[in-house]
Amino acid sequence: MKFINYLESIAGVSIYPLVSLLLFFIFFTIVTVYVVKADKNYINRAKNIPLENEI
Amino acid sequence: MELEKFRYDNQIVKMFGIATVVWGLVGMLVGVLVALQMYIPALNFDLAYTTFGRTRPLHTNAVIFAFVGNGIFMGVYYSLQRLVKARMFSDLLSKIHFWGWQLIIVLAALSLLLGYTTGKEYAELEWPIDIIITLVWVVFGWNMFGTIIRRRERHLYVAIWFYIATFVTVAMLHIVNSIEIPVSLTKSYSWYAGVQDALVQWWYGHNAVAFFLTTPYLGLMYYFIPKAANRPVYSYRLSIIHFWALIFLYIWAGPHHLLYTAVPDWAQSLGVVFSVMLIAPSWGGMINGLLTLRGAWDKVREDVVLKFMVVAVTAYGMATFEGPMLSLKSVSAIAHYTDWIVAHVHVGALGWNGFLTFGILYFLIPKLFRTTLYSQKLANLHFWIGTLGILLYAVPMYWAGFMQSSMWKDFTPEGQLKWQFLETVTRLIPFYAARSIGGTLYLVGAIVMAYNLFKTAKAGSFLADEEAEAMALSKSYAAHSKDHWHRWIERKPIQLMIVSLVVVIIGGIIEIVPTFLIKSNIPTIASVEPYTxxxxxxxxxxxxxxxxxxxxxxxxxxxxxxxxxxxxxxxxxxxxxxxxxxxxxxxxxxxxxxxxxxxxxxxxxxxxxxxxxxxxxxxxxxxxxxxxxxxxxxxxxxxxxxxxxxxxxxxxxxxxxxxxxxxxxxxxxxxxxxxxxxxxxxxxxxxxxxxxxxxxxxxxxxxxxxxxxxxxxxxx
Missing domain, CATH: 1.10.760.10 (Cytochrome c-like domain)
Known part of the structure; x- marks a missing residue:
């Protein structure tokens, strides 16, 4: 299957992968910054939720 | 602050647990049957209902939606209640969910054997069942969100994020892929045709693996491994990155399969980059799971629950390394259409899904019945024959796949194809035989487990409603903050769902839009006509x-x-x-x-x-x-x-x-x-x-x- 012929005829199709990568990097950066900056108390608190008040 | 008393619903967990074991045995038994049919045609019994073309979809649907599906619900209903410190929102919804899902399974089994199928892999069920699935899925989501809203724990643990992402994404995939035009109660035609149908179907197929077999089980991993090892997850920060990167990347993984030969060179490289990137969150998750056991490896040697979980997470790591490799063009050229793919999916299904489910069952059943496991020896036996079964299954299939592919591509010095197609098949028969032995061993292990769990349950006494107490949530926050702050927190799960949905929709749109554009861009071949x-x-x-x-x-x-x-x-x-x-x-x-x-x-x-x-x-x-x-x-x-x-x-x-x-x-x-x-x-x-x-x-x-x-x- 040579989809390339059909895809190339779509106007501006090359923007799709470009937008994808850009979106991912922006998103990934935001998540990373959020995670690095996250409050240590919150992290420790959340981390231990499964182990709390076990019967 | 007020200490509230409430009770966890263990009854629904038990029901889903029993269903998991029962349907698991059925699905694996059908699996052994189809494995035997592959080299003993007489076992098709010359009957329409029991012929491979119908039993194979029965096997895949049974293990995915009946075994793993019930396994998901068992784990979610147990862990969610404890993670949010609240009983399930509604006992009635829980029951409707349970019986609705079992009804779907029975209807699915009957209709597949009767030959009612849409002909789209892993989405074979006909439109009336598709509608019931949608309704039951909504009940599940309703029940889950109701529980989350009533929670007594402010923070949503990462496992719940995975459950929420599973819920929204499966809903989206199921609906988009199931659009069909009914002809009768038992027959419909896919709305899409040809290339477009293929693109939508594999967008669904790929992400069904991601969001039915992977994300919910990762949620279970993040709850049950820390529980079983009695220590918190290795890195909570890593788990947050794991979650967002995984759901963001996975949904795009379809395009590089589908548009593989389609896009210009630089974009192809980009597709490869994306697929290779998927290894990062997958392995981040695997490492997080395994490192949770750091300093506790002595426990792994003794605790059968942890043994199962370690193999499960390792199998997850192997399958998610292999997946991106298989999406490379040159590897795909060899592996596609062969038993290599069958081996790949079974490392995931038997190793990751199967073993994690077994680990959770061995952990849960003694707890629910307030006793200890009937026999550690039998559980260990299960572990070893199960592991041996996986090896005996996977190794011959990898070998067979590689061998058959090479034979397909073999030319004589004169430039003729060296092998008839049939010769490349009959060569595989010893491998098929070995595979069926591996599958049988795995099934025997599961039967041993069923017996062990049954004995455990009999020896113990079941606790249907487990007493618990926790501080009420709302009061403390309302005291020192303005009203809107509190409401914002309460809406947080909804916001989380919306953000997850947006994240998967972005990937979905970028994949689906070119798909729809393709339809109007496929050159029609003048001589291609409708079927008579x-x-x-x-x-x-x-x-x-x-x-x-x-x-x-x-x-x-x-x-x-x-x-x-x-x-x-x-x-x-x-x-x-x-x-x-x-x-x-x-x-x-x-x-x-x-x-x-x-x-x-x-x-x-x-x-x-x-x-x-x-x-x-x-x-x-x-x-x-x-x-x-x-x-x-x-x-x-x-x-x-x-x-x-x-x-x-x-x-x-x-x-x-x-x-x-x-x-x-x-x-x-x-x-x-x-x-x-x-x-x-x-x-x-x-x-x-x-x-x-x-x-x-x-x-x-x-x-x-x-x-x-x-x-x-x-x-x-």
């Missing part, structure tokens, strides 16, 4: 019998394939294929250019007894097609449905279709008679022969105008 009524009926038989489970209809542009099968497949050839039938596995040869290859009588004899035409063939006989009359009662509706979907039959053709059908049937009967076969034009086999003789012939016609005269007499 008889061929259409024959095609429906092809779908009903699940021929696509063993035969592809997609010739790739490789010398080894064009030399074997003929001209490679063009996108424009499939514009009237609702649904597409490209298949994903070549247990039998490709059929994309089957039309005209053999005389009609060959097909007739071949369906009656494949061995008579191809000695050594492992194809099951389809003798009932020779006896059963073709049901043309829905022909009119079918033609009209096709017209609705844009297939250009002449106006009012529905009225004339049956006459054309009879005419073509008589021609085939006359052909058969020449070869000494007497049969009635009313039989199903006639329609199937008509379809088989048509496949892939349209582009061979010398002139488009000639052929259009032959078809659709009504036009003249």
């Amino acid at each position: 009524p008889l061929e259409l009926e024959g095609r429906d038989i092809y779908v009903r019998e699940g021929c696509y489970t063993c035969h592809s209809q997609m010739i790739r542009p490789f010398r080894s394939e064009t030399a074997r099968y003929g001209e490679y497949s063009k996108a424009g050839e499939f514009v009237y294929d609702h649904p597409f039938q490209w298949g994903s596995k070549r247990t039998g040869p490709d059929l994309a250019r089957e039309g005209g290859k053999y005389p009609d009588s060959w097909h007739y004899n071949h369906m009656l007894e494949p061995n008579s035409m191809s000695p050594g063939s492992i194809m099951p006989p389809y003798s009932w097609l020779l006896d059963d009359d073709l049901d043309v009662s829905t022909l009119k509706t079918k033609i009209k449905a096709m017209q609705t979907l844009g297939v250009p039959y002449p106006e009012n053709y529905a009225e004339l279709a049956e006459a054309d059908l009879n005419k073509q049937a008589n021609t085939i009967v006359a052909n058969l008679k020449k070869d000494g076969i007497e049969t009635s034009p009313k039989k199903e086999i006639i329609a199937l022969i008509a379809y088989l003789q048509r496949i892939g012939t349209d582009i061979k016609k010398t002139s488009a105008t000639d052929s259009s005269k032959k078809q659709f007499t009504s036009k003249n």
Whole structure:
């Protein structure tokens, strides 16, 4: 299957992968910054939720 | 602050647990049956209901939706209540969810064996069942969100994020892929055709693996491994990145499969980058799971629960390393259509899903019944024969896949193909035999587990409502903050769901939009015409019998394939294929250019007894097609449905279709008679022969105008 012929005829199709990568990097950066900056108390608190008040 | 007393609902967890074990055994048993059918055709019993084309979808649906599905719900219902410190929102919704899901499973099993199928892998169930699935799924989501809103724990633990992402994404995938036009209660046609149908289907298929077999189980991993090891997850920060990166990247992973040869070079490289990037969150998750056990490896040696979980997470790591590798073009060229893929998915299914489920069951059942496991020895036995079973399954299949692929591509020095297709199949029989032994061992292990858990339950006393207490949540925050702050927190799960949905939709849109653009960009091939009524009926038989489970209809542009099968497949050839039938596995040869290859009588004899035409063939006989009359009662509706979907039959053709059908049937009967076969034009086999003789012939016609005269007499 040579989809390339059909895809190339779509106007501006090359923007799709470009937008994808850009979106991912922006998103990934935001998540990373959020995670690095996250409050240590919150992290420790959340981390231990499964182990709390076990019967 | 007020200490509130409440009770966890263990009853629903127990019910889902029992269903997991029971359906697991059924699914694995059918798995062993299909494994045996692969090399002992007699085990198809010459019955429509028990033939491979129907039992194979039964196996895949049973293990995915019945075994793993119930396993998900068991784990979610247990962990969610404890993570949010609240009872499930509604006991009634829990019950509706449970019984609704079991009803779906029973209907699915019956309808698949009866031959009611959409012909789209892992989404075979017909439209009424699709609707019930949607409703039951909504009940599940409603119950889950109701519980989360009533929570007594402010923070949502990462496992819950995975559950929420699972809920929204599966809903989206299921609905988009199941859009179909009903012909009757038991038959529908996919809304999409050919290339587009394939793109949507594999967008679904790929992400069903991601969001039904992976994300919910990762949520379970993040709850049950810390529980079983009695220590918190290695890095909570890593788990947050794991979550967002995984759901963001996974949904895009479809495009690089589908648009693989389609995009310009630089974009192809980008596709590879994306798929390789998927290793990062997957392995981040695996490492997080394994490192949770750091300093506790002595426990792993003794605790069977942890043993199962360690192997599960390791299998997850192997499968998610292999996945991106398989999406590389050069690897895919070797692995696709072979048993390599079967090995790959079973490392995931048996190792990751199966073993994690077993680990959770061994952890939960003693807890729910307030006792200890009946026999550690039996559990250890299960662990070892299960592991051995996986190895005995996977290794022969990898070997078989690689070997068969090499044989397909082998040329003699004179430039001829070295092996007949059938030779490449009969060579696999010892490997198929080994695989069935591996699968049987795995099943035996599961039976041992069922016995062990049953004994455990009998020895203990079940606690249906578990007492618990926790501080009420709302008061403390309302005290020192403005009203809106509190409301914002309460809405947080909803916000989380919306953000997850947005994240997966972005990937979905970027993948789906080019898909829809493709439809209007596929050059129509003038000589490609709609199927005649008889061929259409024959095609429906092809779908009903699940021929696509063993035969592809997609010739790739490789010398080894064009030399074997003929001209490679063009996108424009499939514009009237609702649904597409490209298949994903070549247990039998490709059929994309089957039309005209053999005389009609060959097909007739071949369906009656494949061995008579191809000695050594492992194809099951389809003798009932020779006896059963073709049901043309829905022909009119079918033609009209096709017209609705844009297939250009002449106006009012529905009225004339049956006459054309009879005419073509008589021609085939006359052909058969020449070869000494007497049969009635009313039989199903006639329609199937008509379809088989048509496949892939349209582009061979010398002139488009000639052929259009032959078809659709009504036009003249």
